[in-house]
Amino acid sequence: xxxxxxxxxxxxxxxxxxxxxxxxxxxxxxxxxxxxxxxxxxxxxxxxxxxxxxxxxxxxxxxxxxxxxxxxxxxxxxxxxxxxxxxxxxxxxxxxxxxxxxxxxxxxxxxxxxxxxxxxxxxxxxxxxxxxxxxxxxxxxxxxxxxxxxxxxxxxxxxxxxxxxxxxxxxxxxxxxxxxxxxxxxxxxxxxxxxxxxxxxxxxxxxxxxxxxxxxxxxxxxxxxxxxxxxxxxxxxxxxxxxxxxxxxxxxxxxxxxxxxxxxxxxxxxxxxxxxxxxxxxxxxxx
Numbered sequence: 456x457x458x459x460x461x462x463x464x465x466x467x468x469x470x471x472x473x474x475x476x477x478x479x480x481x482x483x484x485x486x487x488x489x490x491x492x493x494x495x496x497x498x499x500x501x502x503x504x505x506x507x508x509x510x511x512x513x514x515x516x517x518x519x520x521x522x523x524x525x526x527x528x529x530x531x532x533x534x535x536x537x538x539x540x541x542x543x544x545x546x547x548x549x550x551x552x553x554x555x556x557x558x559x560x561x562x563x564x565x566x567x568x569x570x571x572x573x574x575x576x577x578x579x580x581x582x583x584x585x586x587x588x589x590x591x592x593x594x595x596x597x598x599x600x601x602x603x604x605x606x607x608x609x610x611x612x613x614x615x616x617x618x619x620x621x622x623x624x625x626x627x628x629x630x631x632x633x634x635x636x637x638x639x640x641x642x643x644x645x646x647x648x649x650x651x652x653x654x655x656x657x658x659x660x661x662x663x664x665x666x667x668x669x670x671x672x673x674x675x676x677x678x679x680x681x682x683x684x685x686x687x688x689x690x691x692x693x694x695x696x697x698x699x700x701x702x703x704x705x706x707x708x709x710x711x712x713x714x715x716x717x718x719x720x721x722x723x724x725x726x727x728x729x730x731x732x733x734x735x736x737x738x739x740x741x742x
Contacts, residue, residue: 469533472553479533480526481505482558483517491587491734492560495525496551497532498569498595498716499664500634501617501627501656502649504532508568511723512730519731524563526554528570530660531652538657543665544596547574548581561585564734568592568719569691573666579676580669590730591682592718593691596669597698608633608689608716616658624650636687636715673702680706681733683726685714707733 471477485491493516497508505525506513517523527534529550530542540546551574555563564587567575572594579586595603603609612630615622627650631641680703684696693710700708709729711722719726 467533470554470557472550472557474550474553476529476535476537476550478526478529478535478550478554479505480524480554480558481513483513483523485522486517486520490522491520492522492524492563493734494551494555494560494563494565495523496565496567496571496574497525497528498571499531499661500569500612501615501622501630502651502653503528504648504652506532507645507648507652508571508717509566509719512566512719512727515723515727516731519735521734524554524558524560528574530656533652533655536655536657536660538659540659541663541665542660544573544577544667548577551578552582555585562587564588564590566590566592566730567594569716570595570664570666572596573669576669576673576676579678580672583675583677586678588678588734589676589680590733591680591699592726593684593688593716594682594695594699595691596666597673597695598670598692599668600666602692603690606690606692613661617653617656617661618658622653627653633689634716635721636685636713637721640717640720670698670702673699674704676703678705679733681730682706682708683718683729684708684710685716685718685721686710686712687714688716690716 495509497505504527530536565575572591573596576596628646632638682699696708696710714721
């Protein structure tokens with residue numbers, strides 16, 4: 456059964472999790488016999504949400520017969536945004552664990568972009584028995600903090616704290632253009648989506664975010680990994696692709712020219728095809 460995008464948006468739900476956060480998520484039941492579960496974990500940034508990151512991917516993954524969950528991280532989307540929390544990796548990982556427990560998901564493939572990639576790595580290291588496979592796009596958590604903060608995209612974004620009067624809709628559009636190589640992907644619809652969410656955000660999540668460098672622990676990850684990276688990424692250096700290739704035990708890394716931070720937005724057909732083949736494959740040797 457094919458699912459239209461409006462129906463997907465209408466399935467949004469909220470739940471109060473044990474970690475104390477009211478959380479927004481979309482849960483699309485499996486329509487296939489394989490019953491694979493895929494959980495999308497979005498990235499950071501002004502106006503970020505699960506749907507704005509993955510709206511070109513959720514439907515194809517669901518149409519392929521997978522159960523698909525896309526949710527909003529703490530501090531983002533329509534999930535709670537506490538102003539007194541310290542947004543550590545453990546904080547995000549605990550939130551994801553509580554959501555999966557609530558949904559009765561014992562094991563899933565995690566699909567993480569940027570911050571969402573770091574959370575996916577952190578969750579896998581904490582609960583390896585609960586992760587079937589990992590799909591990562593320009594993942595965070597594989598460099599030192601100083602390396603990320605030296606990137607031109609992050610420097611530009613940090614110049615406009617969320618909630619600042621100087622953070623106009625035009626500024627948002629300019630910052631979003633840094634996420635892609637081809638600016639046509641930053642549509643008025645996308646800017647409107649992110650602008651709506653941005654009005655609810657506060658600076659606490661970026662001001663207190665603490666994501667460690669997990670490079671030394673990547674060899675502990677034994678599940679198959681598929682990773683994507685754009686050569687023109689202004690937020691997470693493409694050197695991270697080599698780190699994954701070198702440190703992970705079962706990994707395939709796809710690097711793309713003329714692509715920025717959002718592989719799944721700029722090249723959705725390729726990303727969806729490669730990812731769905733990876734999920735469906737029973738072969739665990741990704742190298």
